[in-house]
Amino acid sequence: MIRNYLKITLRNLANQKLYTFLNVxxxxxxxxxxxxxxxxxxxxxxxxxxxxxxxxxxxxxLNGKIADQEVFTTNTTPPLAYTAVEEFPEVENATRIxxxxxxxxxxxxxxxxxxxxxxxxxxxxxxxFSFPLLAGDAATALVDPxxxxxxxxxxxxxxxxxxxxxxxxxLGSDKTPHTITGVLEKLPDNxxxxxxxxxxxxxxxxxxxxxxxxxxxxxxxxLHEGASSESLExxxxxxxxxxxxxxxxxxxxxxxxxxxxxxxxxxYFLQPLLDIHLHSDLQDELEPNGDITYIYIFAAIGFFIxxxxxxxxxxxxxxxxxxxxxxxxxxxxxxxxRVHLIRQFLSESVLLSLIATVLxxxxxxxxxxxxxxxxxxxxxxxxxxxxxxxxxxxxLMLLVGLLAGSYPAFYLSSxxxxxxxxxxxxxxxxxxxxxxxxxxxxFFISITLIICTLLVYQQLEYTRTKNLGFEKENMIIIDGxxxxxxxxxxALRQDLASQSAIVDASISNNVPPxxxxxxxxxxxxxxxxxxxxxxxxxxxxxxxxxxxxLEGRNFSRDFPTDxxxxxxxxxxxxxxxxxxxxxxxxxxxxxxEYGSHLDLKVVGVFKDFNxxxxxxxxxxxxxxxxxxxxxxxxxxxxGDVSATLATVEELWGQYASEEPFQYSFLDExxxxxxxxxxxxxxVFSVFTxxxxxxxxxxxxxxxxxxxxxxxxxxxxxxxxxxxxxxVVVLLSKDFTKLVVxxxxxAIPLAYxxxxxxxxxxxxxxxxxxxxxxxxxxxxxxxxxxxxxxQSIKAASANPVKSLRSE
Numbered sequence: 001m002i003r004n005y006l007k008i009t010l011r012n013l014a015n016q017k018l019y020t021f022l023n024v025x026x027x028x029x030x031x032x033x034x035x036x037x038x039x040x041x042x043x044x045x046x047x048x049x050x051x052x053x054x055x056x057x058x059x060x061x062l063n064g065k066i067a068d069q070e071v072f073t074t075n076t077t078p079p080l081a082y083t084a085v086e087e088f089p090e091v092e093n094a095t096r097i098x099x100x101x102x103x104x105x106x107x108x109x110x111x112x113x114x115x116x117x118x119x120x121x122x123x124x125x126x127x128x129f130s131f132p133l134l135a136g137d138a139a140t141a142l143v144d145p146x147x148x149x150x151x152x153x154x155x156x157x158x159x160x161x162x163x164x165x166x167x168x169x170x171l172g173s174d175k176t177p178h179t180i181t182g183v184l185e186k187l188p189d190n191x192x193x194x195x196x197x198x199x200x201x202x203x204x205x206x207x208x209x210x211x212x213x214x215x216x217x218x219x220x221x222x223l224h225e226g227a228s229s230e231s232l233e234x235x236x237x238x239x240x241x242x243x244x245x246x247x248x249x250x251x252x253x254x255x256x257x258x259x260x261x262x263x264x265x266x267x268y269f270l271q272p273l274l275d276i277h278l279h280s281d282l283q284d285e286l287e288p289n290g291d292i293t294y295i296y297i298f299a300a301i302g303f304f305i306x307x308x309x310x311x312x313x314x315x316x317x318x319x320x321x322x323x324x325x326x327x328x329x330x331x332x333x334x335x336x337x338r339v340h341l342i343r344q345f346l347s348e349s350v351l352l353s354l355i356a357t358v359l360x361x362x363x364x365x366x367x368x369x370x371x372x373x374x375x376x377x378x379x380x381x382x383x384x385x386x387x388x389x390x391x392x393x394x395x396l397m398l399l400v401g402l403l404a405g406s407y408p409a410f411y412l413s414s415x416x417x418x419x420x421x422x423x424x425x426x427x428x429x430x431x432x433x434x435x436x437x438x439x440x441x442x443f444f445i446s447i448t449l450i451i452c453t454l455l456v457y458q459q460l461e462y463t464r465t466k467n468l469g470f471e472k473e474n475m476i477i478i479d480g481x482x483x484x485x486x487x488x489x490x491a492l493r494q495d496l497a498s499q500s501a502i503v504d505a506s507i508s509n510n511v512p513p514x515x516x517x518x519x520x521x522x523x524x525x526x527x528x529x530x531x532x533x534x535x536x537x538x539x540x541x542x543x544x545x546x547x548x549x550l551e552g553r554n555f556s557r558d559f560p561t562d563x564x565x566x567x568x569x570x571x572x573x574x575x576x577x578x579x580x581x582x583x584x585x586x587x588x589x590x591x592x593e594y595g596s597h598l599d600l601k602v603v604g605v606f607k608d609f610n611x612x613x614x615x616x617x618x619x620x621x622x623x624x625x626x627x628x629x630x631x632x633x634x635x636x637x638x639g640d641v642s643a644t645l646a647t648v649e650e651l652w653g654q655y656a657s658e659e660p661f662q663y664s665f666l667d668e669x670x671x672x673x674x675x676x677x678x679x680x681x682x683v684f685s686v687f688t689x690x691x692x693x694x695x696x697x698x699x700x701x702x703x704x705x706x707x708x709x710x711x712x713x714x715x716x717x718x719x720x721x722x723x724x725x726x727v728v729v730l731l732s733k734d735f736t737k738l739v740v741x742x743x744x745x746a747i748p749l750a751y752x753x754x755x756x757x758x759x760x761x762x763x764x765x766x767x768x769x770x771x772x773x774x775x776x777x778x779x780x781x782x783x784x785x786x787x788x789x790q791s792i793k794a795a796s797a798n799p800v801k802s803l804r805s806e
Contacts, residue, residue: 023313024356026697027400030309031360033690035384036371037302039364040683043379044290047190047277051130053222056092057273058229060084060219061282065265066520067575069531069619073283075215076268078207081122083243084219088235090227095124097193097218098204099286103480104197105660107170108158114480114660115154119195120204128222129193135165136182145203149182154196171199173483173659189378192276193286212243213251218286220273229270236268251589252520252529264529284516288676293757298687304445305691310400311438312698313353342409349405350398357397374686376679436738442695443742443779449688450775451750455767456681459758462765463674468512469609469618471546471635474503475666476648477511478632483659486628492655493540493632499651501637501644506544509629510535512611513670521622523576524585524599530575533611533619536626542567542606544635552582552604555625559603562625566600570608572620581605586622600624613673614763633666696786699735732787739783743776750775 048054060080064071081094098120106115126138133141134152141149148169155164168177178199187194201207207217223229244266245256252259259266271280278292361384368381383389481489489507496505510517521532539555541547550570555562566586573581581602588598608618636644649661671678717727751767758764 020352022697022700023352024359026312026694027309027353027356028359028363029690029697030306030312030694031357031396032363032367033687033694034302034306035360035364036367037298037305037687039368039379039381039383040371040375040377041295041299041302042383043190043377044278044295047290048192048273050188050190051273053128053130054273056223056225056227057128058221058223058232058270059273059276060221061269061271061280062215063265063267063269064531065263066529066531067264069575070265071283071518071531073215074218074280074286075284076217076219077212077215078209078217079212079243080239080268081217081219081221083239084221087239088232090223090229090232091221092224092227093124093127093222095122095128095220095222096201096207097121097125097220097286098201098207098216099218100216103662104171105173105480105483106158106197107175108167111158112658112660113157114662115196117195118197118199119193120199120201120207122201122207125198128220131187132185134183134185135163136180138182141182142198142200143202144179144181145200146176146178147181147200148178149184149198150180150196151184151186153186155180155183190277192289211247213247221270229272233270236270240267253527290676294680297684301449301684301687301691305687305694306396308442308445308691308694308698310403311442312694313349313356313400314403345409346402346405349409350401353397353401357393361393371683374679375683376675436734439699439735439738440742440745442698443739443783444745446688446692446695446782447739447743447746447775447779448750448753449691450778451746451772452753453681453685453688454771454775455750455754455765456677456684456757458765458771459761460674460678460681463614463677463761463763464671466610466614466763468670469547469607470512472512472667472670474636474638475545476634476636476645477664477666477669478634478648478652479662479664480630480659481507481632482628482630484656488655489628489632492651493538495651495654496632496634496648497540499644499647501639501647503635503637504540504544505635506538506540506633507627507629508535508537508541508631508633509626511545511631511633511666512609513613513673515611515621520589521576522587522589523578524587530572530620532572532575532622534622534624536629537623538625538627538629541623541633544633546635547609548607550605550607552602554604561601562603564598564600565603565625567604567606567623568602569606569618569621571618572622573605575620578602588622588624610763615761617762692782696782699783699786728788728792732784735783735787736780739780740776743779746775747772 048057051057059074060076062071062073062076064073078096081096084091085094099117103114103116104118106113121142123140123142125142126133133149136149141147148171150164158164158169159167164180164183167180169180170176171178221232223232241256248254248256248259248266254262256266276289278290278295280289281291365381365384368379372379481492484492493505493507496502515533515535517535518531518533521530522528523530537555539557542549542554552567555565555567559565566588568576568578568581568586576584576586578584582605584602585599586602588600606623610618611621612619634648645663648663652659652661717730722730750772754767758767
């Protein structure tokens with residue numbers, strides 16, 4: 001019996017090649033898309049879950065507010081970690097990460113590499129985290145100040161296949177020897193901590209500082225089994241009162257209570273380790289995090305794609321079922337029982353579903369590598385081997401197959417042979433209500449995705465091309481200038497500026513978008529604290545960056561007193577309430593000994609410019625004078641970039657022959673701020689395209705169904721003189737109405753979704769009608785192109801044959 005069902009099934013599928021192709025293609029695309037989204041979502045949700053004690057690990061964050069400038073940061077004070085262990089019974093252990101070392105020049109023999117992300121960590125690092133060591137002792141790996149731990153992929157760059165443990169690397173310009181005391185497995189992609197090398201925190205003298213007002217460390221607490229994080233968090237204000245309060249009194253001259261009564265804040269909070277990647281957007285994150293909103297969006301897209309595919313599968317099965325009405329009548333006349341017909345139809349649907357599922361699995365496996373390149377991830381297909389996943393996929397396959405075969409199986413098989421052979425079956429299939437609802441639903445989803453995709457693209461393009469208030473193009477940023485001997489920085493800067501292909505050059509300790517130093521200022525003679533971002537620049541910084549000066553003057557060598565001068569942006573002038581800024585002095589609390597201050601004369605006001613991500617409003621910014629820095633900014637003339645870069649590198653070699661040349665382009669540095677969103681936008685566009693494709697396949701099936709139902713009408717119209725164009729319009733206009741209804745329904749949903757997303761940007765596009773009109777027009781065009789193929793085919797048929805068939 002089963003063999004007979006299979007033979008008939010294969011024969012029917014072979015006889016209906018187009019139907020089989022569309023069914024398998026649509027469903028396989030839907031399942032493959034859903035699988036890729038499932039892999040992506042599972043990967044994002046799995047961040048940091050590989051740590052054995054992940055559920056007991058919490059990161060401490062800091063929330064501060066001074067003069068309406070609020071700060072949420074991951075950086076905390078040096079003594080917080082060991083104080084928490086000593087004073088809170090809930091805390092089993094703690095560790096810190098210090099990232100301010102940044103890039104380090106590493107030497108081993110003839111190999112010289114500038115490594116990014118060289119972090120410092122306490123010796124308790126491996127007691128808290130579970131990064132597996134391939135070699136070395138986790139208990140002692142970070143005890144010695146000259147110890148260093150590296151991942152295996154980094155070790156391979158220096159030592160090839162040689163065992164790295166015990167070998168010595170020379171770090172920095174002073175070539176300090178460091179011994180490799182541990183080798184880690186390659187760090188997992190789904191970790192919020194990625195470093196190229198891990199040095200011992202005991203080498204950082206600042207880590208032993210006992211001041212509570214300096215915040216530069218990431219602090220992680222490991223709680224005891226069964227300890228309550230809520231209970232611990234409730235005790236943190238007492239910690240602030242005990243240790244921060246006295247320093248507020250010393251540093252700001254007010255009690256902690258008065259400080260809070262003025263509307264200020266200063267407090268700690270806990271973040272579960274497992275929430276960091278998707279639920280944290282603090283300042284000074286170790287790396288850009290994900291966003292749970294995108295997970296919800298992709299999960300919804302995956303659900304709708306598979307839903308559209310299943311609907312299409314059932315629609316096509318229904319559309320073709322009418323062709324088999326006479327087959328059912330004949331088979332029942334010859335003695336076939338209804339149960340046999342039900343089994344036949346269901347077996348055909350399940351077989352098609354099985355074929356589509358197998359193709360989807362193969363496609364997902366083959367497309368995983370390109371998808372990883374697109375998404376910037378290292379997603380593994382190991383999930384495909386999980387028993388629960390295979391069981392879920394098998395259940396989905398059976399469910400789709402059974403649902404798709406249910407209509408022909410139970411509806412067609414229920415009719416009496418005489419009614420079927422007389423053609424009464426078709427009377428029960430003329431209702432278009434369900435069909436219309438499905439078309440509206442499909443294009444409602446598709447148009448919503450089209451609108452969202454267009455607006456995401458417009459916002460990302462806006463962030464890439466927006467005028468930031470200075471010119472980021474044609475700017476080369478040389479990093480690591482601090483490695484030059486004293487006096488050589490200015491000599492190199494002058495040599496660079498004298499080149500014909502270079503417009504100007506400037507020394508500074510930072511450049512946008514990496515301005516991350518925020519400290520307290522006051523207007524002289526007042527007690528109101530103001531949080532202001534700041535970095536140090538030389539005399540050439542404003543003209544080199546092409547920052548517009550609005551009032552006063554730039555720093556000048558003609559004024560030796562400029563070492564005690566300051567430049568403010570417009571936001572800072574507003575925050576300080578300066579009516580005549582050039583007559584004011586600003587008190588700076590960020591330099592000198594702890595608690596000391598320096599009075600700085602305001603000599604100029606420059607135009608606001610975006611020195612951070614466009615997600616933030618422009619904050620108060622102050623520039624102070626320096627002659628030494630870590631970066632040299634080089635503005636080049638338009639032209640041959642590679643030749644100019646070679647000139648810059650050659651000059652660097654003349655001043656620092658043993659130091660590697662590190663550089664970046666400023667416009668690329670800003671683009672990197674939104675690289676994650678750009679990748680997500682690309683992934684979003686791909687899945688939107690797939691959803692539209694699946695919807696079109698369904699529309700094609702429904703167009704075939706409609707054309708088949710109106711065969712006699714088309715034949716009569718052609719006999720009476722209707723042209724092919726008349727028939728195509730006739731068959732297309734109903735679908736046009738449905739797409740217009742779907743478009744009207746999609747507008748408010750898409751508007752709400754994108755308004756919510758754009759709230760995360762301080763600088764954003766305005767949502768105008770043009771995007772909606774474009775999306776609606778695109779949907780109509782897609783629908784017309786899809787339907788016209790089937791319509792032209794039906795309209796071109798010989799009317800004699802269509803009427804004879806009736």
